[in-house]
Amino acid sequence: MKLRTVLFLIIIQTTNIIGQNIPVVDFNKLEPLLHQKDDKVYIINFWATWCKPCVKEMPAFNQLHKEYANKNVQFLLVSLDFGNNVQDRVQTFIETHKLTPKVIILDDPDGNSWINKVSPNWSGAIPATIIYNKNNRMFYEQSFEFDELEKELQNFLIK
């Protein structure tokens, strides 16, 4: 893992413990987190506080995080919120919904330059989710119920 990525991950960890100042990143900073080559499984969800189907599936991510965080699965919720006081709004949402996975804000409005790098199958609509490990990768432009999401994750844990 590159030193920069390590430092970035440390920053994310620390800030979430403190519970303030959610990191705001551009796609260049996010991209390494979509391509980790270790033995973990990564679940990355693109969402926004104003997106109803995104909000609806948050409990599924929360529950999955509780059950699998100590089973070599890493979670990241990438918020596409924007506007005034975006960090405060997302922070309030995290507290109200008691979100446990890590959250970062992706501030990179030129989606055309990076959406295909997340997945060529992504039209740009949210919610969207990636599950990957060093061997496999799945992309989903849909919202999940817990059972469905767990089933998809388990495919990666067996392999």
Add this chain to the structure above:
Amino acid sequence: MKKTLMIVFLITLAYVGSYAQGYQIGDPVEDFKLKNVNGQQVSLFEFEQATKGAVIIFTCNHCPYSKAYEDRIIALDKAYKEKGYPVIAINPNDPVQFPEDSFEKMIERSKEKNFTFPYLFDETQEVFKKFGATRTPHIFLLNKSKGKFTVEYIGTIDDNYKDETLVKKKYLADGIDKLIMGEKPDPNTTKAIGCSIKVKK
């Protein structure tokens, strides 16, 4: 062996056929007729101002990415209507899931913002499916030639939903300019973050 290959070929064909949804670049567009906020039915083929083409924009009231583009959509309509490429906005969302996207709220919004273009309600959700729209806003730029509309550009308006003053690439306006010059939009496809279209359950 030949038989097996043929079967594989047919299965692949069936799969590709069922997978490819919505209009692709170059496809002819069928007519649609939807209810406008003024209560009248608007048909693409009968829309008088669409002399050279049309800018079909799937958008809605509630979505922040759509709201961020409202003023730019009005400006585009004003600039290109005279040149034969008027905007036709269509709300594809199920108002049961988003009451803010109801027909009544559409009327309110179009009055508040003084929309200069039709704002149609895709109540049966057949039109957005035919186009293959997946998000709001989602743009389909059509060119009209010999009385037929074809899709020439699919994607976003520009490269910055957050801040118009920071826009570097005006994909849609540049695309219309190209059509006016008798050329093809380049790029002819772009992507942007948007709200998923709320399909009826």
